Structure formats: structure tokens, C-alpha cells
Amino acid sequence: DTMMVCGAEKKRQLHRGGSGDYGHDDVEGRGGVHVWIFAEKTQQLLLVQRHHHFQGLWDASTAAIIISPHSPLTTARRKLQQELGLTLAEDAFEFIFSFLQQESGSGRNNGGKEINNDVYLVTTIDPIPLEAFTLQRENVSSVKYVSYQEYESLLAKNDPHYVPYDVQENTVARTLALQKQLNRYAPISLNAELTGLSDSDKDALALIVKAAAVIDEIFYVQSWYSNPDLREWLKEHADESESSLDKDEAFLTSADSAIKVLPNATTKTVTAWKGLEYRAAFPVQKPLCANFYPQDMDKKEFETWKGNLDKDQQKEATGFFSVIKRHSNSDDDNDLHVVPYSQEYKSLLAKAADLLHKAGDITTSLSLKRLLHAKADAFLSNDYYESDIAWMDLDSKLDVTIGPYETYEDKLFGYKATFEAFIGIRDDKATAQLKLFGDSMQLLEQNLPMDNAYKSEDVSAAPIRVIQLIYNAGDVKGPQIVAFNLPNDERIVKERGTSMVMLKNVQEAKFERILMPIAELCVAKEQQELVDFESFFTHTICHECVHGIGPHTITLPNGQKSTVRLELQEFYSAIEEAKADIVGLWALRFLISKALLSESLVKTMYVSFLAGCFRSVRFGLEEAHGKGQALQFNWIHEKGGFVVHSDETVSVEFSKIENAVESLSREILTIQAKGDKQAAASLLDKYGVITEPLKVALKNLETVEVPVDIVPNFPILAQI
Secondary structure: HHHHHHOOOOOOEEEEOOOOOOOOOOOOOOOOOEEEEEEEOOOOEEEEEHHHHHHHOOEEEEEEEEOOOOOHHHHHHHHHHHOOOOOOOHHEEEEEEEEEEOOOOOOOOOOOEEEEEEEEEEEEOOOOOHHHHHOOOEEEEEEEEEEHHHHHHHHHHOOOEEOOOOEEEOHHHHHHHHHHHOOOEEEEEEOOOOOOOHHHHHHHHHHHHHHHHHHHHHHHHHHHHOHHHHHHHHHHHHOOOOOOOHHOOOOHHHHHHEEEEEEOOOOOOOOOOOOEEEEEOOEEEEEOOOOOOOOOOHHHHHHHHOOOOOOHHHHHHHHEEEEEOOOOOOOOOOOOEEEEEHHHOHHHHHHHHHHHHHHHHHHHHHHHHHHHHHHHHHHHHHHOHHHHHHHHHOOOOOEEEEEOOOOOOOOOOOEEEEEEEEEEEEEEHHHHHHHHHHHOHHHHHHHOOOOOOOOOOOOOOOOOOEEEEEEEEEOOOOOOOEEEOOOOOHHHHHHHOOOEEHHHHHHHHHHHHHHHHHHHHEOOOOHHHHHHHHHHHHEEEHHHHHHHOOEEEEEOOOOOOHHHHHHHHHHHHHHHHHHHHHHHHHHHHHHOOOOOOOOHHHHHHHHHHHHHHHHHOOOOOOOOHHHHHHHHHHHHHHHEEEOOOOOOOOOEEEHHHHHHHHHHHHHHHHHHHHHHHHHOOOHHHHHHOHHHHHHHHHHHHOOOOOOOOOEEOOOHOOOO
8 A cells, every 4th residue: 555655646746857848749739738657556657759750758658738728638638549549537637736847949939938737647557558559650659668666767867768857755745744634633432321212212223323324325425426436445445534624625646546447448459458447536626516416517507507497497406305417328418407316316215214214113202203204205205394394393312313404515506415314312401401592583583683674573493402422424524513403494494493403522522622722722811711611502502593593585686585595506505604603693692681691601602702713714615614714703803803912812802892793793694685696705705715813823723733623433333
């Protein structure tokens, strides 16, 4: 494994020398592209010898000038096919880096200019048989494989037969970088006593956990189309490889990837050669579409297609529980169609449904029995309404949330829901203590800092359940959430409101392992004692309450009915999380003013919120909570509510923070009420960024290696 990683990393560090001679047609381009083909087992590079018209030097597997409007990748694939008769899939090309090169005049007008060059790596398992290549003789005279060590030696000696390159080793740095990423997660064991469960419920729990494991499989398919192949390989070769931080950037290379086979990569038939085995490359950035839409579809194509659908079809296309596919073998440019989850994930959902039905048959809790059977039926019918109602009515010591809910993974539109599962034991004492918040929903709605015209006259009380989490699965691989508010179905929100679940042991772990160390480093010394768990926990409750109030179903200026989610599209998640945070803080102050909460929270809630800002921003701006938190910090700092000191710590200015919180609450609620996508984009563009105070804080936290998040393990797996 070390050898493979080092081999890929060595190719990652090859830099173009300065020959300026691509060995290609004399045409004007907009950059260059280079491809290195590397055989993993033999640690060899495929080199090509250019025709004598182009100095006859040995060079990279292919190199070309990019001719507009072609992309670098399209150019690379086309050139390999032309020069070597080699046809490769797009995911065979791993983008390594770009560099600027002084052009020596191979193009008509490029003399003396610096042009950008993109470098790709193709990793095959074995060398491609040389007789499999079809050479374009006017450009390529010959091909050969050379060991990396030999090639490195030839370059070091400036061998005149080889195009010069600089070689820089960085293997150790990559290893350290990966270890540093893993260190950002604090391992924590999450468990709870099962003594309150009957023997039948314990048996049901085992089946529910197995169903949750299936949910994991579905989520990986939803996240990226190559995840199933990758995970099979990682199960054999890695102990711990999950991460969703760093702006959704890939942190593994093709050396860590799954193996695929192309049986017809070349036009020639070679005896006993079964085809080209290669390692699938990771995209540099995680696709915005995840695996909900075709990888080559953009927003314009979707909107054009949707515009030709009738109203019911449009609702299906933008619904939570479907993916968008292309018709296979279609010549129609507008060939998109809708596939419901029940069909797309049919075999996995059938497996999960069977396990839930079996669990429902044996549990002694009537409400849990109803939920499990309803959810199993929903998996197969794609209609989740009744199962969501059953979830809201759940009154069981064993608490279960399972199904497709959040839409954070769909960064293209924010339409499609990912599967997730949370299993816990209800904390009856803590649940009873929180009834005040659920009963105050209508009071909060009527006093929200926005125009009365946008307020709802009928907001239902929100039941709140506090649980000790014992297992989770599915869309839980990024930041570990501390609470959730469901369902997201606007029909149910309007008819019944929402329910909240608080994950108390997760909150306690984050407070002790992450929030307190952050406060010690980033909060002004005289205010550090004001950071406490009660304020952290209480604000989280209000955060979830606020998800259930404010604008949801809205009336647009033209009189048309819509929802905030549909109108704000890809900006919805970040705006909604910012709303829940900042209006939740406003709600705390309001409840204190009504003597429903203690005055002792006034200062502690603001300082604990400040520490929480630094915690959430570390999730990255590509994550909804992180971007929303950056928006809040920067707004409050601009209004004087947060003050940065010379020692790089931050404090709360109590005389200004209330107005800052209320003004931002009004801004966000009004944007949602109007469905104003442009205003949402402008707000996030201006404030949802890493400003200097945040940059300094993040750097300091990285220096002392405060964990970004926890990574839970669940002893329940061994118990059952």
C-alpha cells in the first residue's frame, strides 16, 4: 500500500521542464494538457517517442494544446485516441495539478507568453501490451515503459533523449496531511442503558440496526456514483477513510481507489489480454449534483426540461424522493426523466423494509410498531406521508428515525433527500423538562421580527424528544448533528407542525471535547467562564424550534403559492440553518423577557453562541451549517456585537449584540417570506465568507489541533 501511494504521489510531483514543444499541429490554443500513464504493479511510466520532426525526444504519454471550445479532459482523451489508439473512460483521468509554462513559440501568437497546463494521471494495474497500441506515425515513432526510478535518474542526468522535467518528492508531506485530517476527529463512544427495553424490543432493536446498515449503503450510492466500487476496495485496504470536510475536496488519490476494467480500450486484439484494468479517479471537487442527476447535466438543461413538463410532472422532478436520469441510447438532447427512489434503490429498500416489518412484528410498543410498518411500506411505495405522521406520534422508549429527509447533499438545487437513521433510548426526565419550548411555538411565531403579513396564525406545538443516541447511519458522515427537526414535508408542517429530537449524549461530547477547547483559545479570557453546557443545549433546542416557525409555504408577488425551499434552491440550506441559529438566539432572549427562562442565561447564551460560531465554521463553507455560521459571525461583528482584541481573541459586546441579532433575524426571515433568491445569494456572497477574524481563529485552532468534530463508535453493535 505504501508503495502504491508513493508511486502515485511521485507522479503528482512531476513538473514540466521548459521545452515548449508539444509535438502537435501549429495551432493557436488556450493552454496545454499532459497525461502520464502509470503501471501500478511494475511502477513504470509509459513514454512516447515523438516523431523526428519534433526532435524525436521521449516524453509524457501524451501532451496537447487545448483548442477552444474543448476542455482539457476532452482534449486529453481525444489525443490519446488519435496518437495511441487508446480509448479511456473519463474517470480514468485523475487531475493532479496545473502549472504555468513559458511558451517558446509553437503557436502563431504564443511566443514569450505563459500558458496554463493541466496534468492528469492514468493509473493502470498492469502495463498495457505495447502491441495493443495503434500509433499515429506522423506524431509518435515508438512507445515504451520505463521504471520510475530509471526515468528519475535519466532526468537528473539531463539525458538529451528525454524532454526535461523537474522532479520534486513530497511523499512524507502527503502522509502527514492525511494523518492530520484523521486527527481532526475525536473518537467518542456513545452508549445508553437498555434496561428500560423489553426483551422483544431488544430483539427489534437488533433488526432496526441491521436496517440502518442498509441505509448506509443507499446513502453512499446517493453521494457519488463510484462510491460502491470505492467502498468495496476500501473495506479491504483501509481502516478509517471517511471525511466530508475541506469544502468537499477529495483527499484520496487514485492509488486509494477502486479498480475498473475496460475490455475494449484499444482497437487491436491481443492474445491472452483481457482488457485494461485501471483505478477510477476521484473528482477534485465533489460533484454538486451528487448522484441525484446525470453527471453531465447543468442547471440550465434541467430548467429547460422542467419548463416543458406539466405541473404534476414538475412536482415530481423537484420532489424529495426521486432522481433524474437520462434515457439510455437516446439521441434526444432533452432526454431527462424522473425515477422514484422506490425504483432506483429497489433491492436495498426491499431489504430494509423486510427488516423493519420483522421488527414491527415483535416490538411491544404500539406506536413503534405502527412507525416501523408504515416506514417499510413507504420504502416500497415512495409515499412517506403516513410514515412521517407515525413518526410524529411516536411514544416509545426505543426512539427510531429512519428514511430520506435532509437535502444538504444536493448542492445543485437542494431538492433531493438523502437517507439517514438515528436510533436512541428516550431520556424521559430530560424530555419532560423541555415541554415549555414546544408549547411556546405560536407565541414565538406571533412575535417574530418580521412584518405581520408574513406570520402564520396557526402554528402547532412542537413535541420534543430527548434521546441518548446508540446508533446512526446514512447521511451522518460529515459533521455529527446534535438535534433535528422533522418532517420536511410542507403539507405536514402546515397541518401538524414538526417534532424535534435532541441527541443529548452527542451534545455533551461536543461541548466537552470541542466547544470548551475552542472557548479557551478564541474567547476573551474574562468571558470564558460564561461558556456553559446549559446555554449550549438550550440554544440548540431553540434552533430546532425555529425550524418549525417562520416562512415555509409562501405567496409570491404574482400570487402564486410556493415554498421557501423551491424558491431559494441551492441557497436554501445555508439560509435556513442561519435562520434557525440567529432566530433561535432571538427566541431565547424573547423567552427570557417573558420570564419563561432565567435571566442568568442572558450573558452565557451570547458567549456560548460566540464559541459555537468558531466550531461550526470549521465544517467548511460548502457545508450549510458552516456557511450559515460565517454569515452570522460576520454580520454581528460588522454591527459591533463581536469585538476582536489584539491578542486575537473575541468577546461579546452586550450593549450591541441584541440589535445585531434582531436585525439579521429580520433580514433572513424577510428573504424567506418573499422567496427572494437573489437577496439570499447576495447575503451569502457578502457575509458567508472567511473574513480575517475567522481566518486567524481557524489558524490558531489548527495549530493546537483542536478537533473539528467527533467520530462516534457504538458499543451497541457488540451487545446485539
